[in-house]
Amino acid sequence: QVQLVQSGAEVKKPGASVKVSCKASGYTFTSYGISWVRQAPGQGLEWMGWISAYNGNTNYAQKIQGRVTMTTDTSTTTAYMELRSLRSDDTAVYYCARGPNTLGNEDYWGQGTLVTVSS
Amino acid sequence: DIQMTQSPSSLSASVGDRVTITCRASQSISRYLNWYQQKPGKAPNLLIYDASSLQSGVPSRFSGGGSGTDFTLTISSLQPEDFATYYCQQSHSAPPTFGQGTKVEIK
Numbered sequence: 001q002v003q004l005v006q007s008g009a010e011v012k013k014p015g016a017s018v019k020v021s022c023k024a025s026g027y028t029f030t031s032y033g034i035s036w037v038r039q040a041p042g043q044g045l046e047w048m049g050w051i052s053a054y055n056g057n058t059n060y061a062q063k064i065q066g067r068v069t070m071t072t073d074t075s076t077t078t079a080y081m082e083l084r085s086l087r088s089d090d091t092a093v094y095y096c097a098r099g100p101n102t103l104g105n106e107d108y109w110g111q112g113t114l115v116t117v118s119s
Numbered sequence: 120d121i122q123m124t125q126s127p128s129s130l131s132a133s134v135g136d137r138v139t140i141t142c143r144a145s146q147s148i149s150r151y152l153n154w155y156q157q158k159p160g161k162a163p164n165l166l167i168y169d170a171s172s173l174q175s176g177v178p179s180r181f182s183g184g185g186s187g188t189d190f191t192l193t194i195s196s197l198q199p200e201d202f203a204t205y206y207c208q209q210s211h212s213a214p215p216t217f218g219q220g221t222k223v224e225i226k
Contacts, residue, residue, distance in 0.1 A: 037163075044206065044217055044218075044219050044220045045155075045157075045163065045206055045208075045217040045220075046217070047214050047215050047216065047217070059213055059214070061214050062214075095162055095163075097162075097163075102213050102214075102215075103151070103210040103211070103212070103213055103215050104153060104208050104209070104210040104215030105153060105165075105168060105210050105215075106163075106165065107165050107168075107174065109162035109163060109164070110162065111162060112162055
């Protein structure tokens, strides 16, 4: 069965960086991409970007472009999302999700990783 | 970016009720509309894609409709496990955008 398992919760200081991992299993990793979606406490869903696991092509949301890097490691079927220059409003649960393209349609999701940014 | 607006933001209903949630896009998105269910502390779960196609494993009491700018999600007979927040997402143009969510609560 398709599974996406994310790394554990993180606490970071403002200005620091965080790197969240997402280990995929149960499907051909390179046949899909990985989307990253975040959710601030009590708020809605915000799409952050997408990476093709086939060729590494990326598409980032304009709001965070320049602070985010998404990568994949096909040898370990793991996707990564690094967010730099963290601010308090980056505090959120970060989800990875399997997506066929950069247009959403995410059908399987990780369990989420809480990133707390606090001084 | 395409803006997605859901209504209502929240509703109270009883088990067995028929519930309809509306989602409106700021421009035509044809039928490129998905619906997700999210329960507290859990990841979203895809219910409906392409406006009306039921994702595998989703109960048939869920249905979707609409095209262009106006869409609906209907739960024909609300069950206890359906109390959750529902989000629409347009998949017509990048970046994909979500509605603000509709919380379905127990009356």
